[in-house]
Amino acid sequence: MRYLFLFLVFSFFSAGFTQTMKIGLFTNFELKKIKINKAVGNYHVMADSVYLGLVCVNDIMEVMFISSGNMSINFKGKKYISIKKVTISPLFEEQSIQFTGISPTFTARQYEGDFEINAMKSALCVINLVDMETYLEGVIESECGVSQKYEYYKAQAIVSRTYAEKNNRKHISEGYQLCDKVHCQVYHHKRTSNTSIDSAVCHTRGQVLLLLNGDFAPTFFSANCGGQTCSPEQVWDEKIEGLNAFQDTFCIYTKQAKWTKSVPISDWISFVVDKYNFPIDDSLSLQLLYNFSQGERQAFYLHPGYGIPLRDLRERFKLKSTFFSAKKEGEFMVLKGRGFGHGVGLCQEGAMKMAKNGYTFDQIIEYYFPDFLISKVTCK
Numbered sequence: 001m002r003y004l005f006l007f008l009v010f011s012f013f014s015a016g017f018t019q020t021m022k023i024g025l026f027t028n029f030e031l032k033k034i035k036i037n038k039a040v041g042n043y044h045v046m047a048d049s050v051y052l053g054l055v056c057v058n059d060i061m062e063v064m065f066i067s068s069g070n071m072s073i074n075f076k077g078k079k080y081i082s083i084k085k086v087t088i089s090p091l092f093e094e095q096s097i098q099f100t101g102i103s104p105t106f107t108a109r110q111y112e113g114d115f116e117i118n119a120m121k122s123a124l125c126v127i128n129l130v131d132m133e134t135y136l137e138g139v140i141e142s143e144c145g146v147s148q149k150y151e152y153y154k155a156q157a158i159v160s161r162t163y164a165e166k167n168n169r170k171h172i173s174e175g176y177q178l179c180d181k182v183h184c185q186v187y188h189h190k191r192t193s194n195t196s197i198d199s200a201v202c203h204t205r206g207q208v209l210l211l212l213n214g215d216f217a218p219t220f221f222s223a224n225c226g227g228q229t230c231s232p233e234q235v236w237d238e239k240i241e242g243l244n245a246f247q248d249t250f251c252i253y254t255k256q257a258k259w260t261k262s263v264p265i266s267d268w269i270s271f272v273v274d275k276y277n278f279p280i281d282d283s284l285s286l287q288l289l290y291n292f293s294q295g296e297r298q299a300f301y302l303h304p305g306y307g308i309p310l311r312d313l314r315e316r317f318k319l320k321s322t323f324f325s326a327k328k329e330g331e332f333m334v335l336k337g338r339g340f341g342h343g344v345g346l347c348q349e350g351a352m353k354m355a356k357n358g359y360t361f362d363q364i365i366e367y368y369f370p371d372f373l374i375s376k377v378t379c380k
Helices: 132-144 150-166 195-203 232-236 265-276 283-289 310-317 348-356 361-368
Strands: 020-025 033-040 043-047 050-055 060-067 070-075 078-083 085-090 096-103 105-112 114-119 124-131 207-210 258-264 324-329 332-338 373-376
Touching: 020 132, 033 050, 033 105, 033 124, 050 070, 060 114, 070 114, 105 124, 105 132, 124 132, 132 150, 132 195, 132 348, 150 195, 150 207, 150 348, 150 361, 232 310, 258 265, 265 283, 265 310, 265 332, 348 361
Parallel strands: none
Antiparallel strands: 020 124, 033 060, 033 096, 043 050, 043 085, 060 070, 070 078, 085 114, 096 105, 114 124, 207 373, 258 332, 324 332
């Protein structure tokens, strides 16, 4: 059943609504040393309970991991040792500061908000304390780029805000709520250029997707579904309320709709034999192995009886999606695939195409999440 999307204010909202987020930064790295500089505005710096001064535009501060619970700081010609926690706070809102990896090296990233740096078991942990709406601006630019239509940005803002609220304890055992990687939401910098992203986030402020019982809805998304969204059971062995597979015609001619990859036959055979005991000596099974067609999304390679999940093949051979067909050509298995990502929920390129075709943000959301309600809630 497709529900009309209503804007509701819930008096009793079971999940609660968070205003400030704690986001783990640089979580792809085992961070040993980081440089902090190029402040836009001035930032207070505290080392444990000691005030070290202001980081201004021309100042450089370096923080180094020593051991678990132990850091050192180089700042304005002085070295501070045996530091357990560093706190960096702006004097005013909408200021930002830059972080650059020294060990390991990574490209500089500029963020707004407050920051905490701790020495964990084997590396530094950098946490960004940031307003939800500011966080979403950075997420949307990191996830979607700067040249999309306004209605798409509004739809993505609602989807991303809902995801953040629903999963706001995903990394709580590590001292923060969400991280900056794909399995949470990509958050590689503050919003840097497109002001329509700010406007889209502001226009949808407080708006989330809910289930009928008032809980936050499960708002997964991926880059391109390949023309058919994916059932959660095929990805996570779990049925998730409101997320069902369906044909999506909006993304089939977009940038990431199709892909091809060649894998050496020896690697392909070795994997399915060693891990799944594939009956390579059976001539019929061998012919099936070399010819696999997937007109609609499936969960298993060839047949469930062989017990080879497509998601395992995707992970092992670093494929863009599980939505592919395979055929032996010479000494290679040639995979012709569709889509990019897990394919569950909103298809970003499909939603972008809908916005270009004149659909509004609520129509986009209704298309991908027909069983969820758009609701406006207030922060607690």
